[in-house]
Amino acid sequence: MGTGMTTQQQFYCLMAGIGTLLVVASTIGWILQRRAAPRGGSATIDNLNQRIRAWWVMVAVLAASFLLGKTTTIVLFGVASVFALREFVTLTPTRPGDHMPLVACFYLMVPAQYWLIYDGWYGLFAIFLPVYGFLSLPVLMAMSGDTEGFLERVTKIQWGVLITVYCISYAPALLLLDLHDASLGRNQLLIIFLLIVVQLSDVLQYVFGKLFGRHAIAPRVSPSKTVEGFVGGGLSAVAIGAALWHLTPFTPLQAAGMAAVIVLTGFFGGLALSAAKRSLGAKDWGSMIEGHGGMLDRLDSVSFAAPVFFHVCRYFYT
Amino acid sequence: MFLPALIAFGTRVLVGAQPRWIGCRPSNALRIYYANHTSHFDTLALWSALPAPLRRTTRPVAAKDYWGSGLRARLATDGFNALFIDRAPDRHAGDPLAPLCDALARGESLIIFPEGTRRAQKLPSPFKSGLFHLATRFPDAELVPVYLDNLYRSMPKGTWLPVPLTCTVSFGAPLERRVDEAKEAFLERARDAIVGMA
Numbered sequence: 001m002g003t004g005m006t007t008q009q010q011f012y013c014l015m016a017g018i019g020t021l022l023v024v025a026s027t028i029g030w031i032l033q034r035r036a037a038p039r040g041g042s043a044t045i046d047n048l049n050q051r052i053r054a055w056w057v058m059v060a061v062l063a064a065s066f067l068l069g070k071t072t073t074i075v076l077f078g079v080a081s082v083f084a085l086r087e088f089v090t091l092t093p094t095r096p097g098d099h100m101p102l103v104a105c106f107y108l109m110v111p112a113q114y115w116l117i118y119d120g121w122y123g124l125f126a127i128f129l130p131v132y133g134f135l136s137l138p139v140l141m142a143m144s145g146d147t148e149g150f151l152e153r154v155t156k157i158q159w160g161v162l163i164t165v166y167c168i169s170y171a172p173a174l175l176l177l178d179l180h181d182a183s184l185g186r187n188q189l190l191i192i193f194l195l196i197v198v199q200l201s202d203v204l205q206y207v208f209g210k211l212f213g214r215h216a217i218a219p220r221v222s223p224s225k226t227v228e229g230f231v232g233g234g235l236s237a238v239a240i241g242a243a244l245w246h247l248t249p250f251t252p253l254q255a256a257g258m259a260a261v262i263v264l265t266g267f268f269g270g271l272a273l274s275a276a277k278r279s280l281g282a283k284d285w286g287s288m289i290e291g292h293g294g295m296l297d298r299l300d301s302v303s304f305a306a307p308v309f310f311h312v313c314r315y316f317y318t
Numbered sequence: 319m320f321l322p323a324l325i326a327f328g329t330r331v332l333v334g335a336q337p338r339w340i341g342c343r344p345s346n347a348l349r350i351y352y353a354n355h356t357s358h359f360d361t362l363a364l365w366s367a368l369p370a371p372l373r374r375t376t377r378p379v380a381a382k383d384y385w386g387s388g389l390r391a392r393l394a395t396d397g398f399n400a401l402f403i404d405r406a407p408d409r410h411a412g413d414p415l416a417p418l419c420d421a422l423a424r425g426e427s428l429i430i431f432p433e434g435t436r437r438a439q440k441l442p443s444p445f446k447s448g449l450f451h452l453a454t455r456f457p458d459a460e461l462v463p464v465y466l467d468n469l470y471r472s473m474p475k476g477t478w479l480p481v482p483l484t485c486t487v488s489f490g491a492p493l494e495r496r497v498d499e500a501k502e503a504f505l506e507r508a509r510d511a512i513v514g515m516a
Contacts, residue, residue, distance in 0.1 A: 096474035
């Protein structure tokens with residue numbers, strides 16, 4: 001829409017923009033590190049640089065998978081789900097009686113959910129885990145005969161699967177939407193719009209919080225989330241979302257509204273999953289992404305933003 | 319060359335096998351890594367957590383009755399260079415530790431599980447005396463305690479498909495050597511070094 005570029009050209013422009021942003025970020029990180037070096041360095045700056053390096057890798061992997069097409073995009077998110085579920089289950093205390101339900105989650109439910117997206121079977125995609133997954137897990141667990149803490153154990157596994165598989169799978173499910181201006185590239189740009197807004201919102205809330213943060217929103221859940229960070233970072237992310245309207249089927253104002261939905265739900269996701277993480281006694285979900293923590297530390301906001309964004313898009317634009 | 323790399327990679331994908339060098343660094347020194355034993359994946363997990371050059375000179379000691387035949391034997395011999403030990407030795411067949419001593423004498427490090435059998439629990443059971451005898455015969459070998467976490471959850475006894483959790487492999491500080499220490503005291507101290515990391 002709007003600019004007259006093909007989706008392919010828009011994609012390359014976008015990647016050039018993100019690349020420029022990362023070059024700027026890396027340069028700033030390098031300067032900060034050089035300034036801090038005489039004073040023995042700073043843990044915050046080291047962490048910042050680790051995060052920037054990890055961003056290079058994540059952007060490269062995402063860009064490559066988008067360029068390769070629909071299948072790799074779906075597989076990429078499937079792998080991300082597996083890693084997120086793995087982190088979730090690793091932190092959750094389980095008993096031998098949980099073995100069958102867990103095997104079903106990893107080896108049946110994840111492939112089935114992503115296959116349904118590949119197959120384009122929206123009806124089953126939307127209910128497979130909330131109905132069949134939800135109901136089969138307690139049955140499999142009951143068959144083990146272990147009733148100790150049954151309800152707690154089965155709830156944790158259901159929760160883990162719904163967040164890390166069902167909710168995250170809504171991001172690649174954007175490929176299913178039959179938009180008015182239909183093309184694979186158009187749907188992929190919608191995924192990129194979601195990811196850019198949600199991740200920049202996280203980053204900017206972190207930056208605004210570090211610079212101006214005074215009032216913690218939920219100090220016991222997540223001390224780094226502040227009112228100043230949320231307002232400053234959130235509004236900036238909405239502005240960026242509005243500026244990216246030409247990637248989407250939205251007008252600039254609608255794009256701002258969609259970005260606001262993403263920012264808000266993403267924030268809620270970060271908050272709720274932080275609370276879950278603390279209740280499991282951990283600071284990070286894992287350690288696979290240098291400087292960021294685990295896969296789920298990066299995808300917590302996506303897991304809440306993706307389903308809502310999907311359904312709002314589906315309601316208004318198909 | 320190819321099979322060992324594939325096995326180590328596959329193990330890391332499947333059960334994590336993330337190394338944590340807490341009390342020592344990877345080293346070419348003659349070492350006996352001894353660990354708690356909770357699943358069939360322990361041997362592979364510990365071996366895969368070592369850096370590739372050390373994997374070539376470190377031999378996991380595997381039970382002959384489980385790893386000694388069929389496809390598993392191929393995997394154990396060509397894949398991770400296992401040394402087989404007879405868990406129910408014939409009393410007249412000589413020293414069951416002989417192959418282990420030979421390997422140490424050749425300068426190869428060992429991976430052993432002194433409990434002798436798998437137990438699906440967080441903390442190790444009391445040790446059998448093999449570790450003591452090896453330690454006495456090779457006073458210069460470093461005895462490195464290793465704690466394997468989560469593997470008993472990944473693959474509890476009686477199951478055949480591992481749940482891909484992130485399992486960690488923690489390497490502790492080499493056990494201090496004391497002269498004239500009684501067997502029981504030594505084994506207790508060796509076990510405590512693993513319990514301390516749990």
